[in-house]
Amino acid sequence: MNRLGTFIVGYILLALELSLRPELMLASSGGVGPSPLFLFPLVVFAALNAPLSAALWTAGLAGLAVDLAAVRPAAGTVAMATIGPTALGYLAAAYFVALLRGMIIKRSALAFGFTCVVSAIIAQIVAASILLIRGLLDTQLAPPPGLWLRLGDALYTALTAVLLFYAFRSLAAILGMSESGHRRFGDFPASMSGRR
Amino acid sequence: MQGRLLLIIFGVTMFLLAILPGRFSAWLERPLVALVEMGTAPVAAPVNWAVRLVRRSPSPGFGGTGPVAEEVERLRQDAATFKVLYARALDEKERLERQIDQLNRGLALNPALPVRQFPAAVIGFHADLSSSLMKVRAGSVQGVLAGTVAVYDGVNLIGRVLDPVSDRVSRILPITDRQSGELKVAIFPGDLAPGRVSESSAQLAAATNPAIALGGPSLAANLTPRGDGSLVGFVFVLNERPGQPAPVAEVGTLVRLRHEAAWPRSAQMLVVGAIERVQTNERGRQFITVRPLFDVQRLSEVTLRLSAEDADSASPAGSGGSSGTPTPIRSTTP
Numbered sequence: 415m416n417r418l419g420t421f422i423v424g425y426i427l428l429a430l431e432l433s434l435r436p437e438l439m440l441a442s443s444g445g446v447g448p449s450p451l452f453l454f455p456l457v458v459f460a461a462l463n464a465p466l467s468a469a470l471w472t473a474g475l476a477g478l479a480v481d482l483a484a485v486r487p488a489a490g491t492v493a494m495a496t497i498g499p500t501a502l503g504y505l506a507a508a509y510f511v512a513l514l515r516g517m518i519i520k521r522s523a524l525a526f527g528f529t530c531v532v533s534a535i536i537a538q539i540v541a542a543s544i545l546l547i548r549g550l551l552d553t554q555l556a557p558p559p560g561l562w563l564r565l566g567d568a569l570y571t572a573l574t575a576v577l578l579f580y581a582f583r584s585l586a587a588i589l590g591m592s593e594s595g596h597r598r599f600g601d602f603p604a605s606m607s608g609r610r
Numbered sequence: 611m612q613g614r615l616l617l618i619i620f621g622v623t624m625f626l627l628a629i630l631p632g633r634f635s636a637w638l639e640r641p642l643v644a645l646v647e648m649g650t651a652p653v654a655a656p657v658n659w660a661v662r663l664v665r666r667s668p669s670p671g672f673g674g675t676g677p678v679a680e681e682v683e684r685l686r687q688d689a690a691t692f693k694v695l696y697a698r699a700l701d702e703k704e705r706l707e708r709q710i711d712q713l714n715r716g717l718a719l720n721p722a723l724p725v726r727q728f729p730a731a732v733i734g735f736h737a738d739l740s741s742s743l744m745k746v747r748a749g750s751v752q753g754v755l756a757g758t759v760a761v762y763d764g765v766n767l768i769g770r771v772l773d774p775v776s777d778r779v780s781r782i783l784p785i786t787d788r789q790s791g792e793l794k795v796a797i798f799p800g801d802l803a804p805g806r807v808s809e810s811s812a813q814l815a816a817a818t819n820p821a822i823a824l825g826g827p828s829l830a831a832n833l834t835p836r837g838d839g840s841l842v843g844f845v846f847v848l849n850e851r852p853g854q855p856a857p858v859a860e861v862g863t864l865v866r867l868r869h870e871a872a873w874p875r876s877a878q879m880l881v882v883g884a885i886e887r888v889q890t891n892e893r894g895r896q897f898i899t900v901r902p903l904f905d906v907q908r909l910s911e912v913t914l915r916l917s918a919e920d921a922d923s924a925s926p927a928g929s930g931g932s933s934g935t936p937t938p939i940r941s942t943t944p
Binding site for chain 2: 425426428429430432433434435436437439446467470471474477478479482483484485486487488491492493494495496497498499501502505544545547548551552
């Protein structure tokens, strides 16, 4: 995996996530509704095509960036971010995809979209659970978005995932992620050491 | 093996940071958040700009183009500004009367304070869309402080700036966000939103004469943000006069801020929104739903208002650690 290429693509996707998500939100005026994720499909693409350790680091760092960009009000006067929930959610999702990547058709946009939805659901459940624990310990923090809203985000992500799939395929050389390297379930020790 | 160990350490650190209360992780979180914000701005800001160019900021005006429409729009803005000035003058009169009473009892008067205004471009929202925090390009370098009031179109209250304020970026918590808390408002019968016509003949007469409308009995409410862009609350009557029928809230009437305990004096009487819905319960009390005239998520620019009162109450350099001198863009009233 090309770290610099992945970083640049991830950086652009994070910026797009911050600027386009409010515009694509399915909600009435002023309300809150589901909106698609932009950075998450890159995490899934890396989990499908990159060595496991690289894929997990990509997931963890991408989730950390999303956490740092998700500032919420606390006690009505202070803005703060909660570091960790999305990072762990993305890690769990990437691990899940890596477990199943031997069984996934990597050249199909629909299969990629479906994988993104299922893994995003896992990521959102993990993040929501951690935020629920945090909410019990720190009552001043604004309540996190409900699980249904997060699941709506996960479903909506199918749309961006299918579109981004074609972009990722054309950028495969820059990302250093080839679809030819099929990996079977159970090759973790070799992958963890970075060997392909 | 080393890679796996590092990943485990990363995961455990993330989990600990996730469940630790904010006061323990703030030292790490604030510089990293600033880094991500500064880093993503060069890409996010042009995309935001392009999106908002396509979807222009809404206007509650009469539509149309050309010199007549522009003149109508200018007059509408003038009327809105003068209504705020008038309402504030009435409010100021009441306040001064109260202060004179207090002075008689030995309390000092506060001097009237001017307002500085900073136009600030909205550079985006945050990844967590469950809160409607807005990011604007104005920070402690421009003199923005925690608590600075944000408005749109001169008189429409948007929200206020949260702590911490970084050098060039600040975050606004809109009044419609659940975390914003209760808002005390005044409602003057006949003080209708642009383009609205009163349904009641008595209030229609009052609408044609704002002096009567604003000086007579008024209504008040304690509004709570519902989280869907609206605010709700029960209405009660102020300045009720015996023998006169009590005024009633009407759909389309403007709702103005009157919350001296929580908001600076310079923000009083700014427009919170217009009444969207009125319901009456079995005891005859009116329950109103208020919606701001502008959708917060569609704004491309807001105006930050800083009164000397705010500056005095804050630290000189702002909470974000400013290195520059506040630069007023222009001074105006209201």
